[in-house]
Amino acid sequence: MTQTPLTNLQDASNGFLSDIQEQDSLIPGAILVTASYHNSAFAQPLFDAMGIPCPAKLSHAVDKRRADYLAGRAMAHSAMSRLDHPLVPITNQPSRAPLWPEGLSGSISHARGRCACLLSRDTTHTYGVDTEAIAQGRSLTAILSETLNDRERTIIAQDTGPAAANATLVFSAKEALFKALFPTVGHHFGFDAAELIAPPADNTMTLTLTTDLTKDLIKGRCFDLHYRRTDTHVLTWLSVPIA
Structure with missing residues (x-):
């Protein structure tokens, strides 16, 4: 098998990473890389083996946090x-x-065994990527009650797909949008600052701002996000031009 930087990294991870893939980002000039990672295969020496420095602040962190990083x-x-x-x-x-x-300019995400990075040389845009494990139990209840409003719950109920996956997808989209807008906004804002306006379709979904965040990021502005779903996770991403 021909070795590539992706296969080389997977080999160096000694079973920690698998299924490293470059996905079609659907964004000109942007690279989207995803993979699975396995906490059971994590060991501290992997930082050196993979050529990634471990920050001092993580020296006493639990293995899960270091594995995520x-x-x-x-x-x-x-x-x-x-x-x-x-x-x-x-x-x-x-x-x-x-x-x-x-x-x-780019964005990184990791969640329960899946990780992703969206990256570009185009610094006239900001980027957001988010991956989430499909929520269940209390996590799903929290998303439905704290992340989605009444209109959004009505919209996702129109989708014939699993309700848990639909709710998690909206949560992920709001996380991705936050990552893309935070460099411009400069402060944290809540899930209620944006809402889904139509059922996701054809791997595209649209969020609109419900409040003014800056003089350019105003109420009513819409953002189209790309998404993909598997049986266990969702992935959402977008780019936003810098005004």
């Missing part, structure tokens, strides 16, 4: 390699958002 940064390295960008450490801003090197 490693998986996300591995996706960032994968995306950088696909853009022929030097593999440099991705640190965090005070907000905990990734601090990308000059000339790159």
Whole structure:
């Protein structure tokens, strides 16, 4: 089998990463890389083996948190390699958002065994990607009661797909939108700042702002997001031009 940066990374992970794929981002110039990761295969030496620094703040963190971090940064390295960008450490801003090197803009996500990075050299846009395990039990109840409003619950009820997957998809879309808008807005805003306006279809869904966030990000502005679903997870992503 021909070795590529993606297969090389998967081999170096010693079973921690699997199914590393470059997906069609549907965004010109943007790279979308996804993978599965396995907490049972995590070990601290993997940071060195995969060429990813472990920040001092994680030195006493539980294995799950370090595994999440490693998986996300591995996706960032994968995306950088696909853009022929030097593999440099991705640190965090005070907000905990990734601090990308000059000339790159992107987003990272990880959740219960799936991870993703959306990355581009186009710094005239911001980017958001989010992956979520399909919610169940109390997590699903929280999404339905705290993330979705009455109109959104009515909209997703029109979809013939599983209710849990539909609710998780809207939650994920709002997370992706938050990541894309946060660099411009500069502060946290709630799930009620945006809402779904129509049933998702053809792997596209639209959110609209319900309030003014900045002079350009005003109530009524719409954002189209791409999405994919599997039996266990959802993935949502978008790019937003910087005004």
